[in-house]
Amino acid sequence: MDHAIYFIASGSLITGITGFILARVKRARFVISIQDIFPLAAVELGVLTNPRVIRFFEAMEKWVYRKADHIVVIAEGFRQNLLRKGVPEAKLSVVSNWADTDFIKPGSRENGFRNELNVGSRFTLVYSGGLTLNSNVEPMIGAAESEGQEAAQEERAGSGHLVALTENGDGSIFRGSRGK
Secondary structure, three states: OOOOEEEEEEOOHHHHHHHHHHHHHOOOEEEEEEOOOOOHHHHHOOOOOOHHHHHHHHHHHHHHHHHOOEEEEOOHHHHHHHHHOOOOHHHEEEOOOOOOOOOOOOOOOOOHHHHHHOOOOOEEEEEEOOOOOOOOOHHHHHHHHHOOOOOEEEEEEOOOOOHHHHOOOOOOEEOOOOOO
């Protein structure tokens, strides 16, 4: 099958390298969508601390950006980050994948979702998404804990590395992965 473009939604630098190789083998253009800035995210989380390893991944990051025919980022801050790293502006596009806050608005507390969760009128905090190292769930857990176990119920749906952290016996309910 002939492809004009290989579009890679990247969660890692290795995916970017693989996408580049596939695109070149198939004589196609290589477009990568950056969902997180690596290795910056790992450095900021304290996962990567060795200066040599950090420099290695920074070199890999620059290589992927240089080899890409086009780069799609999910936020203006990401675009600014790549511009500071020398990626040409013409090579970048921003396509956000966040909720539309003009469309998504708080609704009535009496709704089918709250009924399904059986939470009544209690304060309920809902997190939906991957529970990984960069999910920053600690503030969510703290918010639920500040409400007290009697008043708060916390719902978590998702999967990932931090599932165990969120199952702390504080009155929260972890539902696991759910369909979209």
